[in-house]
Amino acid sequence: MRILITGGAGFIGANLARVALANPFFSDVRVIDDLSTGLRSNLDGLDVDLVVGSILDEGALRRAMTGRDAVLHLAAVASVPHSVRDPFTAHAVNATGTVRVLEAAREQGIGHVVVASSSAVYGANPPLPSTELTWAGPLTPYAASKLATEAYALAYQASYGMPTLAFRFFNIYGPGQRDDHPYAAAIPRFVRAALDGNPVVFHGDGRQTRDFTYVDDACAVLLDALRRRVHHPQPVNLAFGTCTDLHTVVGALESILGRPIERHLAAPRVGDIRHSTADTRLLHTLFPKLTETALTDGLRATVEWFCAESSAVRQRAARTVS
Structure with missing residues (x-):
């Protein structure tokens, strides 16, 4: 086809x-x-x-x-x-x-x-x-x-x-979903923040649910x-038909990375929906x-992609300098 x-x-x-x-x-x-x-x-x-x-x-x-x-x-x-x-x-x-x-x-x-x-x-x-x-x-x-x-x-x-x-x-x-623009979705933003050692930011209390x-x-x-x-x-x-809140997503990332992730709360955004299933x-x-x-498996693959991308960027920068 x-x-x-x-x-x-x-x-x-x-x-x-x-x-x-x-x-x-x-x-x-x-x-x-x-x-x-x-x-x-x-x-x-x-x-x-x-x-x-x-x-x-x-x-x-x-x-x-x-x-x-x-x-x-x-x-x-x-x-x-x-x-x-x-x-x-x-x-x-x-x-x-x-x-x-x-x-x-x-x-x-x-x-x-x-x-x-x-x-x-x-x-x-x-x-x-x-x-x-x-x-x-x-x-x-x-x-x-x-x-x-x-x-x-x-x-x-x-x-x-x-x-x-x-x-x-x-x-x-999943892999390929970028965090480097103003309208990035939650999971790539969370993964990037976690890998960089920064707090993740919830727009709201983090108890809003999504069907990832x-x-x-x-x-x-x-x-x-x-x-x-x-x-x-x-x-x-x-x-x-999953019903996963954002704290659960960050908890899964903590398990994958083997360390705690700081969480910050920000004001909800216009148009954000509280629950979605x-x-x-x-x-x-x-x-x-x-x-x-499973969410944990998908998140692990996403984290691995982010790590590989970061490594590729560093290698390109090293070649440019040399």
Whole structure:
């Protein structure tokens, strides 16, 4: 299968390309990314065809779509704080960009499109766990734009007969997720602080819970969806129903590193949700052979990646000096 990954130089996209290339079913992987947040270096060593461009650029998108059998649409402004500061860009990329991706796929007769939505669409709505039929209540421009992403995908399925599948991602983490930008997610920030001997910072009391999903597990589901051409008329939660608070995450890091980690509390951020847990019944119905990586194992792999990256940076700096 010849696939296109939009946003494929980002954290999830690059891992997805790596996992796909290890499976002979996926014979040809192409990526489109404007490199605004993704990095070309994320694709180092991967035999992918990279189209540098925005999904808002019709010409670049058309070139990227040519000859593809299926599309995994991940390109997005993926930060809640960024969307609060710049709602117009979040809407343009996440909502309008999704329409451009779907329309380009329709024009070229591509048979399957899988899109990434987010658990943020639920907002703070009780009860937990959140089911796909729970009323959506976006609290931020990011969440609203992701609700538009999934709605457009499902509308194209209903209006044009295009097979689509919209996944609501829940706090995906793992190797390759960077901490070196203002909108970094919690786990990479925690790992970097711990490795540097600095305190981790909780925005709130640290008792907020998340449904953490290891990136390779998410990639396995996404690629299985393509391989079996799974589509569905409603969104699907992509998580495993865990309910882990941030103190537990830091406790697991302490066990991995063998030392205590200092914790500091900061003010909650606008749009932060107190608790988030997925109902997984629909996911397990559509993907009955799911496997889940334990949080400690996923964190250990993430720590090892950070250590390897730090070592590589030091080696490059030494070569530059010499």
